[in-house]
Every structure is written in C-alpha cells, then in structure tokens.
Amino acid sequence: MMVEQTRPGEMIRLAVELRGVTREYGPGQARVRALDGVHLGFPAGSWTAVMGPSGSGKSTLLHCAAGLEKVSGGRVLLLGRDITSAPDGVLTVLRRRTVGFIFQSFNLIGSLSAEQNVALPLRLAGSRVSRKDVRDVLAAVGLGDRLAHRPRELSGGQQQRVAIARAMVTRPEVLFADEPTGALDSTSARTVLGLMRGLVDAGGQTIVMVTHDPAAAASADAVVFLSDGRVVDRLVRPSVGAVADRLARLEG
Amino acid sequence: MLRLSLTTFREHRRLFAGAIVAVALGVALLQSSLLVMAAIADAKIPPGLSGQARERLRDSYAGAATLLGMTVLLAAFLALFIVSSTFAFTVAQRRRQLALLRLAGGSRPQLLGLLLSEALLLGTAGTATGVLAGVPATWAQSWSLVALGFLPGGFSPHLDGGIMLGSACTGLVVALLGVLAAARRAAAVRPLEALRDTGRAARVMTVSRWFFGTSSLAVTVWMVWVGQASEVLGAIVIALGVSVIGAVALSLLSPLAVPLASRLLGPVLRSSTLGELAQANLRDAVRRSASTAAPLIVLVALVLGLTGTLDSLAAMVGEEQRRIVAGDLVADSTGAVAARIAQVPGVAVASVQSTVPISVTGRHRRAGRTYRRTLYSGIVAVDPSSYRRTHRPAPRAGSLDRLHGRTIAVAPGQSEEGWRLGGTVTARVGGQRMRLRIVALLPPTLENGADNFLVPRELIPAAVAARAPAQTVIQVAPGTDPAAVAGRLRAAGVGTVRTPARWADDRAAAEERANMAIFAVLMGLGGLYAAVAVVNAVVIAGAERTAEFAVARVTGLSRSQVVRMALIEASAVTAIGLALGGLVAAGALAGIGAAGVRAVGVPLIAVPWTPLLLLVPGAFLITGATSVWSTLSATRRQPVTLVTARE
Numbered sequence: 098m099m100v101e102q103t104r105p106g107e108m109i110r111l112a113v114e115l116r117g118v119t120r121e122y123g124p125g126q127a128r129v130r131a132l133d134g135v136h137l138g139f140p141a142g143s144w145t146a147v148m149g150p151s152g153s154g155k156s157t158l159l160h161c162a163a164g165l166e167k168v169s170g171g172r173v174l175l176l177g178r179d180i181t182s183a184p185d186g187v188l189t190v191l192r193r194r195t196v197g198f199i200f201q202s203f204n205l206i207g208s209l210s211a212e213q214n215v216a217l218p219l220r221l222a223g224s225r226v227s228r229k230d231v232r233d234v235l236a237a238v239g240l241g242d243r244l245a246h247r248p249r250e251l252s253g254g255q256q257q258r259v260a261i262a263r264a265m266v267t268r269p270e271v272l273f274a275d276e277p278t279g280a281l282d283s284t285s286a287r288t289v290l291g292l293m294r295g296l297v298d299a300g301g302q303t304i305v306m307v308t309h310d311p312a313a314a315a316s317a318d319a320v321v322f323l324s325d326g327r328v329v330d331r332l333v334r335p336s337v338g339a340v341a342d343r344l345a346r347l348e349g
Numbered sequence: 350m351l352r353l354s355l356t357t358f359r360e361h362r363r364l365f366a367g368a369i370v371a372v373a374l375g376v377a378l379l380q381s382s383l384l385v386m387a388a389i390a391d392a393k394i395p396p397g398l399s400g401q402a403r404e405r406l407r408d409s410y411a412g413a414a415t416l417l418g419m420t421v422l423l424a425a426f427l428a429l430f431i432v433s434s435t436f437a438f439t440v441a442q443r444r445r446q447l448a449l450l451r452l453a454g455g456s457r458p459q460l461l462g463l464l465l466s467e468a469l470l471l472g473t474a475g476t477a478t479g480v481l482a483g484v485p486a487t488w489a490q491s492w493s494l495v496a497l498g499f500l501p502g503g504f505s506p507h508l509d510g511g512i513m514l515g516s517a518c519t520g521l522v523v524a525l526l527g528v529l530a531a532a533r534r535a536a537a538v539r540p541l542e543a544l545r546d547t548g549r550a551a552r553v554m555t556v557s558r559w560f561f562g563t564s565s566l567a568v569t570v571w572m573v574w575v576g577q578a579s580e581v582l583g584a585i586v587i588a589l590g591v592s593v594i595g596a597v598a599l600s601l602l603s604p605l606a607v608p609l610a611s612r613l614l615g616p617v618l619r620s621s622t623l624g625e626l627a628q629a630n631l632r633d634a635v636r637r638s639a640s641t642a643a644p645l646i647v648l649v650a651l652v653l654g655l656t657g658t659l660d661s662l663a664a665m666v667g668e669e670q671r672r673i674v675a676g677d678l679v680a681d682s683t684g685a686v687a688a689r690i691a692q693v694p695g696v697a698v699a700s701v702q703s704t705v706p707i708s709v710t711g712r713h714r715r716a717g718r719t720y721r722r723t724l725y726s727g728i729v730a731v732d733p734s735s736y737r738r739t740h741r742p743a744p745r746a747g748s749l750d751r752l753h754g755r756t757i758a759v760a761p762g763q764s765e766e767g768w769r770l771g772g773t774v775t776a777r778v779g780g781q782r783m784r785l786r787i788v789a790l791l792p793p794t795l796e797n798g799a800d801n802f803l804v805p806r807e808l809i810p811a812a813v814a815a816r817a818p819a820q821t822v823i824q825v826a827p828g829t830d831p832a833a834v835a836g837r838l839r840a841a842g843v844g845t846v847r848t849p850a851r852w853a854d855d856r857a858a859a860e861e862r863a864n865m866a867i868f869a870v871l872m873g874l875g876g877l878y879a880a881v882a883v884v885n886a887v888v889i890a891g892a893e894r895t896a897e898f899a900v901a902r903v904t905g906l907s908r909s910q911v912v913r914m915a916l917i918e919a920s921a922v923t924a925i926g927l928a929l930g931g932l933v934a935a936g937a938l939a940g941i942g943a944a945g946v947r948a949v950g951v952p953l954i955a956v957p958w959t960p961l962l963l964l965v966p967g968a969f970l971i972t973g974a975t976s977v978w979s980t981l982s983a984t985r986r987q988p989v990t991l992v993t994a995r996e
Contacts, residue, residue, distance in 0.1 A: 186456065192540070209353075221450075221455050
C-alpha cells in the first residue's frame with residue numbers, strides 16, 4: 098500500500114506539519130507507541146479528515162498537532178513555526194488567536210450563555226468584543242434566538258453550532274475538530290458540516306478533523322488513513338463510498 | 350475575569366456556601382473575641398476591693414483572655430481549614446471546566462486570577478455576614494463568659510471600628526490564603542484534560558499529603574509509646590499532643606484510612622444490593638468519603654481526647670485527695686463553727702483548715718531568675734499537729750513540727766515555684782506586717798488551685814479566723830461509728846459533713862465542671878465548624894453527583910433507592926470517621942491510663958460519656974439529614990434529561 102508523505106520543497110503552504118512525529122505512552126515494558134514516525138502536512142485553506150480504526154492514533158495525532166500533547170520525537174510546525182517544545186505561555190497565546198477546537202463533547206462552559214461562550218476566547222485575550230459581531234455570528238449559525246441560553250438548555254446540534262460560532266468569531270487559522278458530528282443526528286450533522294465547509298471556502302481557514310463517520314469525512318477535501326500509528330493511505334476529493342470501502346479494508 | 354468569576358461563583362454557589370459560612374463564623378468570632386478582649390484590657394479593677402477579691406478578679410480576667418485567645422486561634426485555623434478544603438474539593442470537581450477555559454486560551458495566571466476572584470467574592474460575602482453577626486455575637490459571648498463565671502457581672506464590651514475593620518481584613522486574607530494551594534493546583538490543569546472523560550483521575554494523595562500525613566502519624570505513634578512511661582503531667586501533655594497531631598495525621602491520611610475501614614464494614618454492607626453499591630461508591634469516590642470523614646475524625650479525636658484527658662486528671666485528683674486525707678469525715682463551715690467540732694462526742698482529732706485573707710510577699714526563684722510576688726489566695730491557717738495527723742504525705746523538706754510562731758510552710762500549690770527552705774516572706778495580717786521563715790516544703794499534688802501556704806493558727810487574730818471559711822478533717826475515736834458522729838455533727842449544726850470519699854469525688858466533679866466550662870465553649874465552637882465542614886462535603890458531593898444518580902436511576906433504581914444508597918454511604922462514612930477519631934482518642938488516653946497506674950495505682954480513665962452521647966447521634970443525624978436532602982435535590986429532574994445532556 099502506498100504511504101503518502103510530504104516531500105521537501107513542495108510548494109503548497111502548510112498550515113500544520115508533522116515531521117517524523119513519534120508519541121509513546123507508559124513506562125518500560127508497557128510502552129505503547131501511539132504515533133510512529135508520522136510525516137504529514139495539512140495544506141492551508143483546506144479541510145483534511147483523519148480516519149482509522151480505534152487505537153490507530155487519530156486522537157493522539159490531533160492532540161500533538163494542536164500542541165495539547167508533547168511529542169516523544171520529531172517536530173511539529175504550526176504555520177511554519179516550530180511548536181515542538183514551545184512553553185505554555187506561547188501555546189496559550191496560540192489557543193487564543195491561531196487555533197480553535199470543536200469536539201464531540203462540545204467543550205462549552207456550562208455556566209456561561211451561548212453569547213458569553215462565543216465571546217470568551219476574545220475576552221481572555223483581552224480584546225474588546227463587539228456584541229454585534231457575536232450576535233451576527235450566532236445568527237449565521239441559526240442561533241439568533243438562543244443568545245442567552247446556557248449549554249444545557251440547548252440541543253447537541255445547537256451546542257455544536259455555538260462551538261462553531263466561537264471558531265467563526267475568533268477566526269483561528271487552524272481549526273481542530275475531534276468527531277464534531279459524533280454526538281449528533283444526521284440532520285444536525287449535515288448543518289454542522291455545511292457550516293464547517295463555509296469556514297474553509299469563505300474564511301480560508303484550515304480544518305483538521307478526526308472522524309469515524311464516512312459521511313463527515315466525505316465533506317472534507319482529503320482523507321488521511323492511520324493504522325497502528327502510521328499513515329497508510331490517502332484519498333483526495335473523497336466520496337462516501339470510497340471512504341467506507343477503504344475504512345472497511347483497514348479494519349478488516 | 351471578575352465577571353467570569355461572578356458567573357462561575359453563582360453557578361457553584363452551593364459549593365461555596367459552606368466556605369462562606371465558615372468565613373462568616375470566623376470573622377464573627379474573631380471580632381467578638383477581640384472586642385471582649387479589648388474590653389478586658391480596658392477594664393479597671395474597682396477601688397476598695399480586698400487583695401483576695403482583686404486577685405480573683407485579675408485571675409478571672411486572665412482566664413477569660415486565655416480562653417478568648419484560644420477561641421480566636423481555633424476559629425482562624427478552622428476557617429482556613431474549611432475554606433482550603435472546600436476549594437481543593439471544588440477544583441477537583443471542576444477540572445473539566447478549568448481545562449475548557451485553558452483550551453479556550455485561558456493562561457495559567459488567568460486561571461489563578463479566576464480562583465482568587467472567586468475567593469475574594471466568597472471572602473467578601475462571608476466577611477460582610479460575619480461583621481454583622483459579630484455584633485450580637487459580642488453580646489452573646491460576654492454574656493456566656495459572665496454566666497460561666499469567667500467575668501464579673503455587669504461586664505459589657507463596646508464596639509470598636511478598628512477591631513471590626515481588622516476582623517474584616519482577616520476574613521478576606523483567610524479566604525485568599527485558603528484558596529492559594531487549590532488555585533496553584535487548578536493552574537496546573539492541562540487543556541487536554543477537557544477532552545478526556547477520565548479528567549477526574551487527579552491524585553487524591555498528593556506528595557505533600559503523604560509527607561505530612563505519614564510524618565504526623567509517626568510522631569503520634571512515637572508519642573503514644575513514650576506516653577506509656579511518663580509522669581502524670583507529662584502524660585497529659587502527650588495526650589493533648591496525640592489528640593491534635595493524631596487527628597491531623599488521620600485526616601490527612603483519610604483517603605487511605607477510609608477505604609481501608611470500609612473493608613471492615615464490608616460484611617455488613619454487602620448484605621443488601623444497595624449496601625453493596627454504597628460500598629463500591631465509598632471505595633471509588635475516595636476524595637468524597639475522605640472529605641466527609643476528615644472533619645469528623647478531627648472533631649471526635651479532639652473532643653474525646655481532650656475532655657477524656659482532663660476528666661481523667663480530675664478523677665486522679667480525687668483519688669489522690671482520698672489518699673492524702675487520713676480522716677473519717679470532712680466538714681465545711683466557717684472558722685467559728687469549726688472551733689466547736691472538737692467538742693462533739695466521738696471526735697478524736699479535728700484538723701481545722703481556715704482559708705484566711707492575708708497576703709504573702711516574697712522572692713522566689715524560677716528558671717534561674719528571682720521574682721518578687723504577692724499572693725492573696727490559698728493561704729490556710731492550720732493547727733500543725735492535727736494537720737499532720739490527718740494528712741499523709743510528709744514534707745519533702747523541713748518539718749511541720751516547726752510550724753510555730755513566725756513561720757510558714759509552702760503548700761502543694763507553690764511546691765514547684767522555687768521557694769527555699771529557711772528563706773523568709775513578708776505576711777500582711779490585718780494591718781500588721783510580719784516576717785515569716787519557711788520551715789517546710791510540702792510535695793506537689795495534681796490538683797489545680799491547691800493551697801499555696803500553710804501558716805500556724807496562732808498568727809491569725811481570732812476574729813479573722815472565725816469569719817474565714819474552714820474545712821475540718823475529722824478522725825473519730827476508735828470504736829465509734831463515723832456515721833453516728835456525722836449525725837451528731839449535723840445535729841450540732843456544723844455545716845456540710847461528708848465522708849472523705851464523697852468529699853474527694855465532689856472535688857473531682859468540681860474540677861471536671863471547671864474543665865467543662867472551658868471546653869464547652871471551645872468544643873461547641875469546634876463542633877459547629879465540624880458540622881459546617883461535614884454538611885459542606887456532603888452537599889458538594891451530592892450536588893456533583895447529579896449525573897451519577899441519573900445513570901443509577903436509568904439503570905433501574907427508584908428515586909427512594911438512590912436516596913437510601915446515598916444515606917447508607919453517608920452513614921458508613923460517619924461511622925468510619927467516628928471510629929477513626931475514637932482510635933486517636935484511645936491512643937491519647939492510653940498514656941493517661943499508664944500514668945495513672947504509676948501515680949495512684951489504678952488506671953483511672955474517664956470516658957467522656959456526655960460528649961460521646963452528644964457526638965455520635967448528632968453526627969449521624971447531621972450527615973444523614975444532609976445526605977437525604979442533597980440527594981433529593983440532585984434527583985429532582987427526570988433522569989433521562991440528565992443522562993443525555995452533556996456539558
């Protein structure tokens with residue numbers, strides 16, 4: 098099977114780049130290698146899905162790429178900048194301005210309203226927050242009438258849309274998504290995927306998305322398949338059928 | 350950040366309620382104690398009082414000030430303890446939320462700031478309540494000090510702006526100090542933890558907890574061991590130390606001790622399905638059960654250990670008096686009446702001891718320095734020969750035979766104060782000054798407030814001696830029934846007549862009452878704080894278990910079964926806390942028992958039944974009621990809405 102690697106000197110601008118990244122867990126004999134020398138680039142302004150069987154290292158790859166987890170070996174570059182051993186302060190600033198997160202579990206602060214949740218990263222960064230911007234964005238994801246609702250008063254799909262609205266208002270250059278549609282029904286999932294498409298096409302943002310769902314993966318520009326911590330396959334402009342087929346082969 | 354902390358504060362207000370109450374209590378107590386102390390410092394000794402009355406008043410002021418000082422320290426310590434344990438608990442419960450903040454770009458200083466602002470809000474709320482509550486508390490406190498006999502009637506403190514401001518500042522400082530450790534731990538939460546459902550895997554037994562817990566346990570064990578071979582006074586100090594340090598040790602190690610103890614309860618709990626579930630929860634939620642048990646351990650160890658120690662000492666005092674006094678009857682009366690006792694038929698020896706209003710001034714040596722001191726109390730006029738026949742211990746230096754003319758004997762109360770045989774003191778009897786030579790030194794006794802000096806009867810003018818209160822130790826003539834003599838004495842109207850055994854028991858009881866008066870105040874306070882801490886822990890735990898309870902109900906438990914399961918858990922934790930606290934108290938009293946064997950030949954251990962009978966049902970009632978209430982309120986909503994909603 099062909100293993101896709103980024104070649105040096107390639108002209109595409111990469112938003113995120115992993116160079117020979119290894120991540121190991123556990124001590125001594127019990128050591129597990131979750132990522133095994135992964136070379137991978139995520140082109141700027143595109144949407145890449147990462148797929149693979151359970152335990153293939155998808156989530157670890159996402160965490161390492163986002164600087165949430167330290168790598169055991171290799172280097173991680175975010176927008177051309179080496180963040181492999183960046184101190185916490187640098188990573189904090191990155192999380193405010195440059196990267197955003199969308200997760201299966203919505204990651205909203207339970208005590209804050211939808212509006213406050215959207216404005217939170219900007220307020221943490223100390224910027225002035227225009228209420229109009231925040232409301233416009235919430236209106237754009239169809240939650241114009243849910244501004245003052247707390248996360249627990251919203252459905253799963255609505256909560257995920259608040260998370261996307263937050264990514265729209267801060268305009269992070271790279272958005273990391275972990276099973277963004279995992280907890281949603283198919284209608285809500287379609288809405289959310291449509292909104293994410295808009296971020297890439299209209300906003301020029303980069304999305305790195307881990308998913309199990311071939312339908313979600315088919316919304317991306319490209320799909321990368323992982324197995325046992327290595328990149329084993331790749332599809333460009335995927336269809337649901339092709340993705341499901343590759344995945345079945347991998348899991349079989 | 351302040352606005353964010355306002356919303357989180359409101360969101361978690363139930364978590365913070367206990368800490369607010371603790372701060373409010375602390376501030377109120379600090380303020381009222383300081384106000385009363387200031388009033389004591391300002392209090393003038395009224396002119397025209399006798400030396401004895403002045404000394405008594407000064408002693409009672411000093412006693413009240415000491416008690417208030419201990420109250421202030423205890424209040425500050427407990428407020429700090431509760432605030433810090435509340436925050437430690439909330440940080441542990443809110444890890445995911447804090448990690449989410451980090452994920453949204455919150456920096457470590459910002460998280461620190463968030464928790465400090467929460468502490469500031471909490472401190473402000475608690476302090477404001479405390480300053481207001483402090484005003485009535487001041488009146489209540491000075492009233493109870495008067496009622497307990499520490500302060501003279503008519504004593505009234507006045508409000509002082511400086512003290513109120515100082516107490517308010519202290520309240521805020523306590524809240525901020527209490528949150529520091531927890532805030533540091535919160536700042537160390539990694540953003541990744543927001544994504545892992547096991548986010549609560551934080552270690553309960555931290556390194557510092559291990560270190561301080563095991564080292565205080567080692568010190569406790571060492572003290573219990575040393576206590577087996579020490580004198581009574583040494584044993585008492587050790588017992589107090591064991592109570593305090595042992596309580597700290599077990600409360601620090603409670604995350605280990607509670608699951609261990611719950612194994613012992615296993616056979617009882619496993620008899621029902623709900624019990625089995627409760628036991629599994631106890632083992633699993635170590636932090637929760639430990640934070641409920643810890644305040645109980647501290648309370649029981651302190652209350653039982655301290656009151657047990659002091660009551661044992663009182664019992665030993667009684668036993669010792671019984672051994673010292675060689676008589677068949679003891680009569681209390683005035684000097685004038687006592688003079689008639691010797692004439693009652695059947696009385697062989699009557700040793701009259703009158704407490705006389707004279708003063709003794711002299712220089713004595715202590716710790717290499719000499720002091721000039723005047724004493725007004727505990728000066729007793731005796732007839733040396735009958736005193737010698739009715740009191741067993743011989744002087745450790747000199748002889749009571751020489752107690753004639755211008756002489757004085759140092760009694761047990763001053764035995765350890767560095768008076769020297771052959772030295773002189775100046776006595777003031779009526780208007781007359783005279784120099785007295787020290788001719789005997791009596792050995793010390795365990796009694797608190799024992800007689801200070803013995804003077805020969807002939808030194809005291811008859812009119813003075815007749816008015817003075819007297820205690821007469823009586824030996825009946827051989828072959829006479831003491832009860833018959835007692836009857837005749839009563840008929841002759843010579844005051845209260847008791848057997849020495851009864852008299853010694855009364856003396857022990859009086860000593861015990863004096864201990865209780867002091868400890869009622871301190872222990873009442875400790876109990877209140879422990880109740881706040883326990884309720885706090887149960888409420889926090891219940892509030893955070895909403896989802897867990899919902900899952901249990903979806904699995905097939907009825908609401909009342911969930912309530913019962915939580916109640917079984919709470920009761921088991923209470924039993925464990927009480928037992929562990931009792932273990933510490935037993936360790937404290939073990940040394941007292943051994944010392945008692947050496948001092949008076951019998952292991953006199955007074956089990957403090959009254960506090961025990963108040964504590965045990967009280968603890969079960971409080972934890973039980975709180976648990977039922979918090980479980981009911983956590984299961985109010987339909988379980989399905991909670992199981993599916995995630996945040």
